[in-house]
Amino acid sequence: MRTTGTRPLTADDVVEEAVRIVDAHGADALTMRRLADELGVAVTSIYWHVGNREELLDAVIDHLIEEMGTVRARGRGSHERIVTLAHGLRRTLLARPQLIALAHERAQTTRMFQPVQAAIARELEVLGLTGADAERTLRALQVHVVSSVLLERTVDRLGTEDPVDALDLFGFTLDAILATLPPHATDPS
Amino acid sequence: MRTTGTRPLTADDVVEEAVRIVDAHGADALTMRRLADELGVAVTSIYWHVGNREELLDAVIDHLIEEMGTVRARGRGSHERIVTLAHGLRRTLLARPQLIALAHERAQTTRMFQPVQAAIARELEVLGLTGADAERTLRALQVHVVSSVLLERTVDRLGTEDPVDALDLFGFTLDAILATLPPHATDPS
DNA sequence: ACCTGAACACCGTTCAAGT
């Protein structure tokens, strides 16, 4: 809630309140009328600041991605560093289920991968992977992280008695992808 | 459109018309009023047959999955047969974008994997994989197929100049997963 | 530049009433 002073409303005020509602109650709960109420303003004034609901939701995605702290690589070997980056991003994203749902709805999923993209590309270069090969591995990792997170957020409970743990499954395929990479010269393996 | 006779409306009539609308114009276009109009009936009569919109959408998913033809394994080796099953399911699902979107929205994604589940499990058994190990590989393949398809339907064009082909990417990770499997005794490798 | 109320064209759902 913005301060109750006489300062005029800004687009940022609107987006921040929208983020608050989406975070707390999901994207469906973000109606223009509710948003206006929460801001203590007429519905129509929202439109002056953010255009319409579509544009507002895109702004909300941007805001949520910016809020995500930087994911850091750990360990010495590049394989290990990539594993920690992938797991780190997965964890960070799963903590923001509304972002995941929203980004998917609005076909903006790949933007969720950006916070680690450069870091992983750097590690691939250390491994001597460049050009099309690096591109392909990078995309494979992107699809794996983003889509796993996408799916994990919507699993219907399977009929099976002995459910496989999602984290374990994530690591399994991640390892399989990394096994296609060349071992690093200074890798202690 | 059902025949214009005096026969009373059935739940199947409603679901079939709903499938038609979803297939042609997407799930958003499926409003109770439009559906009623298309059936030449009052809105309220829909509720008598299918409960409400939620239940109707679940029925639509069931219908769409049933409509999907059986995916068949090809080739002699189990590795090859699993590859063809995975690719076949992927192709079949991608031909039904509305199913994918709908199933995801309604947290029913894993049902899309059912048409090939038993067939893949059989191949894993041939490879000597049983119990928890088989379960894990099966789930990894499920996550891979379903989530790839999920993501592929919503890719925002990436900024990169030289886009990696989605099919190639799918095969790349699929191969990586299969590389973790034991080679079959009678496999001609 | 910023905000308002009224109005339009939609939604899903309920319910009492008809045959």
Added chain:
DNA sequence: ACCTGAACACCGTTCAAGT
């Protein structure tokens, strides 16, 4: 058993009007 119209409580958006 099956279908109806009226009504309720919502939506997003536009637009002319205010300051």
